[in-house]
Amino acid sequence: MRVLGIVGSKRKKGNTSTLVKKTLKALETEGIETELINLGDYDIKSCNGCEGCKDTFKCVIKDDMNKLYPLILESDAIVLGSPTYFYNISSDMKVFLDRGYSFEVFSDDDRSVWMSINEAMGGKYAVVLAVCEQNAEKEMGFTAEAMTRPLEALGYRVIDTIKILRLFKMGEALKNDKALDQAKRAGKKLAKTLKLRKEIERKLKTLK
Ligand SMILES: Cc1cc2nc3c(=O)[nH]c(=O)nc-3n(C[C@H](O)[C@H](O)[C@H](O)COP(=O)(O)O)c2cc1C
Numbered sequence: 001m002r003v004l005g006i007v008g009s010k011r012k013k014g015n016t017s018t019l020v021k022k023t024l025k026a027l028e029t030e031g032i033e034t035e036l037i038n039l040g041d042y043d044i045k046s047c048n049g050c051e052g053c054k055d056t057f058k059c060v061i062k063d064d065m066n067k068l069y070p071l072i073l074e075s076d077a078i079v080l081g082s083p084t085y086f087y088n089i090s091s092d093m094k095v096f097l098d099r100g101y102s103f104e105v106f107s108d109d110d111r112s113v114w115m116s117i118n119e120a121m122g123g124k125y126a127v128v129l130a131v132c133e134q135n136a137e138k139e140m141g142f143t144a145e146a147m148t149r150p151l152e153a154l155g156y157r158v159i160d161t162i163k164i165l166r167l168f169k170m171g172e173a174l175k176n177d178k179a180l181d182q183a184k185r186a187g188k189k190l191a192k193t194l195k196l197r198k199e200i201e202r203k204l205k206t207l208k
Contacts (some may be wrong), residue, residue, distance in 0.1 A: 002033045022184050023183045078127075
């Protein structure tokens with residue numbers, strides 16, 4: 001089992017990164033393989049809306065997203081973390097999610113009928129982590145939802161959503177035990193979810 005952690009902040013020692021790493025660490029403790037991706041390390045261009053992906057599920061843009069597509073397909077779950085930038089996700093996270101559109105498939109004669117290739121392959125799981133500076137949740141705006149809705153459309157069930165307020169300076173998350181604990185518990189819950197899935201798959205085979 002394999003989980004991909006995606007950090008939407010360019011601050012590698014920032015709050016989002018600290019919390020995503022905490023979630024991944026909890027997964028590793030449960031014997032689950034993880035990989036951390038800092039979107040800032042990748043040159044990912046924005047979707048140009050050409051619809052060129054619709055027959056092959058492959059994006060026509062040749063850039064670093066091609067390094068991430070196989071990792072996404074091979075993973076059983078994803079942990080997405082973004083700082084709040086003006087009530088929303090970071091632009092790096094938005095570009096990354098938009099490029100996931102190549103996994104979305106629509107019926108030829110009815111665009112209200114669609115599903116992702118992840119869903120067709122049995123569905124996946126996700127944890128969403130949003131971090132902001134202000135005290136009031138309304139100042140976080142749509143950050144969590146801006147990740148959850150595309151993830152759902154892409155065939156992921158979001159099993160935990162963590163919204164952490166009052167984090168500003170780099171490294172502040174390291175001193176916030178409550179936030180660290182929430183991130184850790186999300187990792188444990190995701191590990192349990194993945195193990196339950198495997199258990200059901202095993203049982204179904206014996207019942208055939
Ligand atoms: C461009 C920009 C916009 C921001 N907008 C908001 C905002 O709307 N609400 C808020 O509470 N914090 C906002 N912040 C603060 C960050 O969300 C906060 O510092 C967060 O901890 C940064 O996460 P990081 O350490 O992972 O980069 C903004 C920061 C930047 C740089």
